[in-house]
Amino acid sequence: MNPWPMLIADLRAMRWTALVVMLLIAVAVAIGVGIGAQERALRQASARAADDFPLLIGAPGSQTQLVMTAAYLQIEAIPLIDGGLLNTLAADPRVAGVAPIAFGDIVRGWPVIGTTAPLVTAWGRLSPSEGRVFRAESEAVIGADVALPIGAEITPSHGVKAYGPVGTETKDEHAHKHEGTVYTVVGRLPRRGTPWDRAILVPIETVWETHGLGNGHQIEDGPLGPPFDAKAVPGVPAIVVKPRGVADAYMLRSAYRQGGTMALFPAEVLVSIYRTVGDLRDVLLVVTALNNLVVLLAVLLVAVTLVGLRRRRYALLRALGAPRFYVFLVIWLGVAILIAGGCGGGLALGWIAATLAAEWIAQVTGLHGVATPGWPELRLVLILLLVGSALAVVPAWLAGRTPVSTALRDS
């Protein structure tokens, strides 16, 4: 049994309708695929970005804001905590590493982050892809996306938001320059796919000094990093702690949840955010699934109407001796091919849309995610294909029910 000649003739006869039907299904499918793939890409990228921040300590306030500021560099002015904690934590046997995060300056829209070498190298995991890590107060290490050459001399401007397009220095930014502070770029970090790729990392000492707070040490131009031995160590917005073990992490979090500090695992905050985003995604996916079902029902209606309009054509086949199953096959395959084409197109369209959205998110936030349809999206498409193929039985079955003699007499 070979239904293809008749099937191809059918598809050729209704090519524009077929195209519109496939497009309709494709758009409906693409929405679901795009949402799923993009949400997963964002989740993976944000989780990866938080990897280097095992435990964050900040002033009591919004946990989300602390994470967004410290891990994702969505910088907002947040209260400071006592910089003396850096020494306390550095001396704590439960702590494997400690690093401050301070900000308040920008260079051509790129944030200048004051910290110490351990955080620059992600606790020793990374080495600069070019140059080296800063060794003096006047040196800076740049993220992979900071378009500055090694050896460039830069002067920071006060502010936490870009004054204009990133990479350009506007008049406003120029007007807020910290005259007298100059960094020389001595190293570039490899790409991490996180907002830190856009950061300019400088010694915390210089950030403090630039803002008139001293350098945290008793002498100028001494060794960088803790211990900070000034009489009064300046405050910092956040401290990143790398605990020695899991138990240490929980004990530290518990210890610094009181006494004027707030300690948290960014992963906990992320889980909470994911739950909210996940709920939103679930709502969107349910709406999308219903939308897909409505589209399938509309396609079914179109198919039933088309088969009704072409019943003489199918009656001809039966008059020529075609078994009912042959006619069933021609119609069912035709509708199934439209649905499969729409689903395949939707998968591709959703993938493209998710990739474009991921690129846009990377441009806006610095979070680089790879949006690829995964099993949940494929499962959605397969379910649609199965449901659509099952629904395609209806017009195929109806065509077989039409009396041949009556249908042949239709004009």
Next chain:
Amino acid sequence: MPSDPGLRLANIAVTVRGQGETLPILDIPALAIDAGTGIGLAGPSGSGKTTLLHVIAGLLNPDHGTVVWDGAEVSRLGEAARASWRRQVVGMVFQDFLLVPELTALDNVLLPCGFSGFSTRAQRAPAIALLAELGITAPHRRAAAMSRGEQQRVAIARALLFRPKLILADEPTASLDAMTAIAMTDLLVAQATATGATLVVVSHDTRLLSRMDRVVHLDRGRLA
């Protein structure tokens, strides 16, 4: 050999229900058509000619009565068996050809290969030869691009390709000009004669009817 070659109809009755009453549209006590002969079905519009043709083809089940072909009662067969019988025995030509316009002339002729068990590849050459015999020298032209005369010839080729034993033609020359109608009549009769097929033709065309061995007149569903 079958005990009683040809077509035998007995006590055929077809009715339709409308507005609370049952209307008889066909009432044929008996009709015998010998194998290899040509019979014309004539009569005014609405007299039941096409209905009778559909009953013979097994496309329409009569309310009662029997249709027997070569000794086998076709009217007792189920839907699938009747379709199989049509594939093996019947070639049909329809009034307005009923070609698939998106297919070429050749593909239209080969269309039944998709469900008849005949190999499309094996039937390609005979189909092209048959089309050429019927005057279609461009078998790869789409049916939609052909004149009505050409379309009718393609429809006849489709009906004749598998050398059917029973050819049923519904107004095969209707809407054709006089010259083409004569040519079509010649072709149909010649093909039926050449293959020894039984030919049943519904027509108003006296030139076509005059070429039949016998003409049966129908009036209001009855033999006149």
